[in-house]
Amino acid sequence: MLASAVDRGKSVINLFPASTSFSVNTNGIVSSGAKHSAADADNVLDNLDFSAKPSRFQNLSTTNEHIFVLSDFQKNTFTPAYLRQLDSLSQVHLVPLQAESINNVTVDSVFLEDEFIRVGGDNTLHIKVYNAGNNPVDGCPVKLFIDEKQVAALSLDLPAKQVTEATITFGIPGAGSMKKAYVTLEDYPVDFDNTYYFILSPSGSIQISEISDQPSGSLSKLYGHEPFFKINTFDAKSINYGTVSASNTILLNNLPVISAGLAATAANFVKAGGTLIILPSSSGEQSSYTSLFEALSIPATLTGTLDNVAKTALQAPDPKKPFFKSIFSTFDPKMQMPLATRSLAWSRASEDILKFRGGAPFLSRFDRGKGQVYLMASPLDDKYNELMNHALLVPIMYRMAILSYKQEQQLAYSLAGGTVSLPVTTVKKEGIYKLEKDSLSFIPDQQVRAGKLYFDIPADMADAGFYDLKSDGATVAKLAFNFDKKESYLEQYTPEELRNLLPKGKTNIHVYDYGDNFSVKGEFEKRFFGVKLWKYCLILCLFFLMAEIALIRLL
Numbered sequence: 248m249l250a251s252a253v254d255r256g257k258s259v260i261n262l263f264p265a266s267t268s269f270s271v272n273t274n275g276i277v278s279s280g281a282k283h284s285a286a287d288a289d290n291v292l293d294n295l296d297f298s299a300k301p302s303r304f305q306n307l308s309t310t311n312e313h314i315f316v317l318s319d320f321q322k323n324t325f326t327p328a329y330l331r332q333l334d335s336l337s338q339v340h341l342v343p344l345q346a347e348s349i350n351n352v353t354v355d356s357v358f359l360e361d362e363f364i365r366v367g368g369d370n371t372l373h374i375k376v377y378n379a380g381n382n383p384v385d386g387c388p389v390k391l392f393i394d395e396k397q398v399a400a401l402s403l404d405l406p407a408k409q410v411t412e413a414t415i416t417f418g419i420p421g422a423g424s425m426k427k428a429y430v431t432l433e434d435y436p437v438d439f440d441n442t443y444y445f446i447l448s449p450s451g452s453i454q455i456s457e458i459s460d461q462p463s464g465s466l467s468k469l470y471g472h473e474p475f476f477k478i479n480t481f482d483a484k485s486i487n488y489g490t491v492s493a494s495n496t497i498l499l500n501n502l503p504v505i506s507a508g509l510a511a512t513a514a515n516f517v518k519a520g521g522t523l524i525i526l527p528s529s530s531g532e533q534s535s536y537t538s539l540f541e542a543l544s545i546p547a548t549l550t551g552t553l554d555n556v557a558k559t560a561l562q563a564p565d566p567k568k569p570f571f572k573s574i575f576s577t578f579d580p581k582m583q584m585p586l587a588t589r590s591l592a593w594s595r596a597s598e599d600i601l602k603f604r605g606g607a608p609f610l611s612r613f614d615r616g617k618g619q620v621y622l623m624a625s626p627l628d629d630k631y632n633e634l635m636n637h638a639l640l641v642p643i644m645y646r647m648a649i650l651s652y653k654q655e656q657q658l659a660y661s662l663a664g665g666t667v668s669l670p671v672t673t674v675k676k677e678g679i680y681k682l683e684k685d686s687l688s689f690i691p692d693q694q695v696r697a698g699k700l701y702f703d704i705p706a707d708m709a710d711a712g713f714y715d716l717k718s719d720g721a722t723v724a725k726l727a728f729n730f731d732k733k734e735s736y737l738e739q740y741t742p743e744e745l746r747n748l749l750p751k752g753k754t755n756i757h758v759y760d761y762g763d764n765f766s767v768k769g770e771f772e773k774r775f776f777g778v779k780l781w782k783y784c785l786i787l788c789l790f791f792l793m794a795e796i797a798l799i800r801l802l
Contacts, residue, residue, distance in 0.1 A: 248344055252317045253292045255342060259315045260285050260292075297439065315340045320740040323733040327748040335755045341745055345761045349737040350380030352387060352434040354443035355410055357659075360573050363652045364419065365475065366449045371573060372415045374430055378405035379736050384434075391415050393428045393447065419449060425725045427713050440735045444712055444727040445658040452477040453652050456491040458509070459483075459500035466500065466627075469644060476648060488512055495651040496522045501626050503528050505535040514542035520617035522651030526627045527591040543620055545613050547593035552631055558586035561609055562602045564639070570600050570612075570650075574642045585633035587625040596622075600643075610643070621647050656724065662711065663731035664704050669716070669724055671700040680723065682714045704728070 260269060269288040270281060273295060283291060314337050318325065333339055353376070360371035372391065378384055384405040391399040399415045419426060426447040434441055455478040459465055470476040479490055483502055486509065491497055497516055499505065517523050523543075527536070529552040536549040561584040566575050587609065596611035603609050603624075613620040625632035634640050655670050671680075680700060682689045687710065693702035708728070716724040740748070745758045 248319060248346060249295065249297060251344055253295060255317055255344070256292045256315075257289060259317075260288055313338045313340065315342060317342045317344060319344045319346055319737075320745060321734070321736065322738050322740060323736040325740065330748060330753065330756060331750045333753065333756065335753075337755065339756045341756065341758045343740070343742050343745065343759070343761060346737055346739060348380070349739070350382060351437040351440070351735055351737050352376065352378050352380070352384055352405060352432060353440040353732065353735040354389075354430050354432060355732060357430055357443055357445055359658070360414075361649055361652075362450070362654045363453065363475070363649045364447055364450045364654075366419050369416050369418060372417060372430075374413050374415065375410050376403060376405060376413070376432065377410045377732075377735070378407055379738070381407050383407050387432055387434065389413065389430060389432045391417060391428065391430050393417070393420065393426050395427075396420065419447060424449070427725065427727070429727075437735075437737070440730055440732070442711070443659070443729055446656065446713070446725050446727045447658075448654065448656055450475070450652060450654070453496065453648055454494040455479070455496045455498060455648055456481065456494040457498040457500055458486060458491070458502065459498075460503060461501055466498065466644065469641060470648070473645070476645075483509070492516060494521065495653075496524060496648050498524045498526070500526045501528045501628065502531065504532045505539050507538065510535070510539040510542050513539065517543060517618035517620055518616035520653065522619050522621070522647065524621045524623075524647055525591075526623050527625070529590050529626045529628065529631055543613070543615055545593065545615070545620060545622070546595055547591060547622060550590055550592055552588045552590035552625070556588050558588050558631075558633070560584050560586050560604045561634075562604050564601060568598070568600065570598070570646060574646065585637040585639070587632040587634060589624045590626060590631070591622060591624045593622055619650070656726070659727040659729055660704065661731055662704065662708060662728050663733075664706070666701055666703055667726070669700050670698055671695060671718075671723060679718070681717050682708065682726070683717055684710060684712055684714045 256271075263285070265285055267285060268282040269285065271283060271288055271291045316339065318341075320341070320343055355375040355377040357375070358373050360373065364370055374389065374391075376387070376389065387403045387405055389401050389403055390397055398417050398420070401413060401415065403411055403413055405411050426449075427444075428447050429442050429444045431442045452475050455470055455476060457466055457478055457480045459480060460483050465480050467478050467480050470478045479487075479494075481487060481491070483504070483506070488508075491512060492515075494516075497513060499509075499513070513523050525539075527549055531549055531551070533549045533551070536547075540547045563580050563582055563584055564571050566572075566578040587603070589603070589607065589609075593608065593611065596608060597614040597619075598612045599608045599610075600612060600621075601608075601610040607624070608622075609624045611622050613622070623632075625634075627635055629635040634643075660667055679690060680693055680702060682691060682705070687708075689705040689708050691702040691705050693700060695701075711728055711730050714726050714728060715722045716726055742758050742760050749756055749758070
């Protein structure tokens with residue numbers, strides 16, 4: 248299609264006198280009023296290359312000129328509102344280019360089962376593949392590479408016009424540093440979007456601060472079995488608030504009284520994005536718990552538990568809930584569930600993870616600010632709660648802690664634009680961050696605030712792949728950038744559809760039909776240059792000259 252666009256562009260140049268000047272605008276870089284001679288414009292067209300950046304129709308000039316838009320007018324990139332913004336000062340010529348096929352398969356996106364990436368353990372990657380075509384694709388090969396080594400492969404059947412999601416379980420080879428990874432598939436002839444790049448940053452440890460008045464009931468042994476958990480246990484009377492505030496998770500375990508200072512710390516911690524787990528006391532001070540719940544804006548009440556209250560069985564968990572998605576390899580809906588009493592009651596949670604058989608919530612999540620609060624209805628004590636000795640305890644406690652981990656760096660970013668934020672150390676010397684890929688180097692608009700670097704993705708950065716973020720020559724981070732997916736959806740407006748989109752009264756906008764012969768030439772010359780009669784005049788002159796010669800000879 249690029250070759251066809253170049254040929255038609257040259258035909259447009261030939262419509263005008265040799266002294267005419269031209270501006271050539273492309274998807275990648277819009278001409279800033281630069282004018283070219285006909286010969287130079289012809290050379291610019293010859294040097295055009297493919298680009299995955301969406302068309303920038305809104306940047307075209309609206310002065311008193313002829314504007315030719317040669318495009319496939321993809322429905323995902325061409326906005327009909329652009330036509331309404333044009334005034335009558337320019338004659339706008341829309342020249343649609345017909346694609347041979349709109350069939351295309353692309354890697355839409357990838358994401359991890361959870362944000363915690365384990366070195367030496369299994370990780371689950373979700374891959375979304377979109378078949379944008381009208382025909383199904385059977386057996387599309389999809390492969391995962393990490394540091395240029397293939398670690399997994401699968402084959403997918405892709406229905407037409409649908410997203411198909413697949414999962415790959417993989418391990419991270421080598422030492423625990425940033426890994427360049429990509430998912431690739433085989434699809435022709437449109438192949439610029441067959442690869443999705445991303446960075447795997449092995450996670451550090453998850454910091455857990457447990458505050459408990461009962462060391463014998465501490466969960467340090469439970470979390471101590473996994474090296475990626477680092478747990479600190481504090482007595483309620485000797486809390487290191489610096490360590491607590493720097494944690495990923497705060498666990499309030501069976502506290503009889505919650506001080507005002509601890510309640511304020513917990514509320515600020517959640518607001519900033521932390522995870523708070525509250526395991527109540529069977530005989531706690533109701534007023535102190537009420538103050539905590541008010542600080543957290545949670546409608547909960549500590550009711551306490553009597554020793555003679557009968558326990559109630561829990562319902563089997565719903566394996567379709569995101570919380571349990573990676574917990575069960577096989578699920579038995581008739582599993583024996585633990586019994587528990589209820590010393591904490593609440594309503595209107597963001598998600599009820601486990602319920603009593605009567606429907607009352609047993610374990611729920613509340614989203615507050617940037618963080619989450621988990622409430623359990625019973626103390627984690629086998630006298631009141633059999634979950635303490637049940638197989639579900641470990642995966643549930645692990646899952647809550649793992650979900651508290653948040654990667655500062657995304658797996659990948661889009662070249663379509665936007666702002667990237669990353670934690671950085673103090674800027675030294677030059678104080679400028681650069682994005683580098685092979686011989687390419689870009690200096691984005693940037694600023695550092697509160698230990699974070701914020702920068703805008705440069706508009707002229709057009710190559711997908713891996714980039715090094717550098718400062719003073721040292722690599723600060725490795726980032727992955729991918730093409731905007733809008734260019735992968737090839738469905739386009741037909742000439743008739745474009746005409747139907749024209750605003751009423753816009754007589755200066757002209758839509759041309761498809762065709763191998765450039766239909767613009769005849770229509771354009773007739774409309775703007777008039778009907779050229781000189782050929783007919785010359786023929787008539789020759790005819791009358793021949794007639795005069797014949798008459799002279801005969802008479």
